[in-house]
Amino acid sequence: MERQVALQHVLERVKNTNLINHMMAVEAVMKGLAKRLKQEEDKWGICGLVHDIDYEETAEDPHRHSILGAEILASLGYPEDVVYAVKVHNEIHGIPRISILDKALWAADPVTGLITASALVMPDKKLQNVTVESVLKKMKKKDFAKGANREQIKSIEEIGIKLEEFIDIALSEMKLIATEIGL
Numbered sequence: 001m002e003r004q005v006a007l008q009h010v011l012e013r014v015k016n017t018n019l020i021n022h023m024m025a026v027e028a029v030m031k032g033l034a035k036r037l038k039q040e041e042d043k044w045g046i047c048g049l050v051h052d053i054d055y056e057e058t059a060e061d062p063h064r065h066s067i068l069g070a071e072i073l074a075s076l077g078y079p080e081d082v083v084y085a086v087k088v089h090n091e092i093h094g095i096p097r098i099s100i101l102d103k104a105l106w107a108a109d110p111v112t113g114l115i116t117a118s119a120l121v122m123p124d125k126k127l128q129n130v131t132v133e134s135v136l137k138k139m140k141k142k143d144f145a146k147g148a149n150r151e152q153i154k155s156i157e158e159i160g161i162k163l164e165e166f167i168d169i170a171l172s173e174m175k176l177i178a179t180e181i182g183l
Contacts, residue, residue: 021181025112032173066090107156117145
């Protein structure tokens with residue numbers, strides 16, 4: 001699967017710019033994690049890019065989110081491990097996250113929200129001035145970016161990456177595409 005094809009699949013189904021930006025941010029983080037873990041960067045990036053392909057259709061019905069996404073991706077010929085990782089990234093279903101890919105996507109999804117929120121409270125609303133330390137400080141504030149599940153972010157340690165290193169990888173990768181995602 002090529003990135004351009006995956007992006008086209010996303011753009012055919014997703015119209016909300018913020019959601020597209022989120023999906024591209026998760027793609028960047030997943031590629032950074034793949035690089036760190038010596039995994040397939042393109043595949044991991046695509047997994048991040050398409051993980052919310054069904055969200056606009058299922059936002060009002062969280063019990064369908066990720067199940068529909070997995071069905072869509074399977075019908076389009078995505079690799080089974082990508083389809084499964086997308087399916088299990090919504091904890092509402094209680095399906096176990098088994099592979100390193102599953103666990104990486106699970107942690108990458110909310111960390112992008114925390115980092116984006118950290119950028120948006122900066123005077124210039126840009127990622128360039130966000131630091132690992134500032135994100136870690138914001139992470140401790142329960143009332144900040146409430147949708148970014150802290151336990152889910154910390155679960156990155158299950159695959160052998162310390163929290164501070166994870167924030168560094170995620171922030172560095174997101175900074176590389178800051179203009180593309182409006183930050």
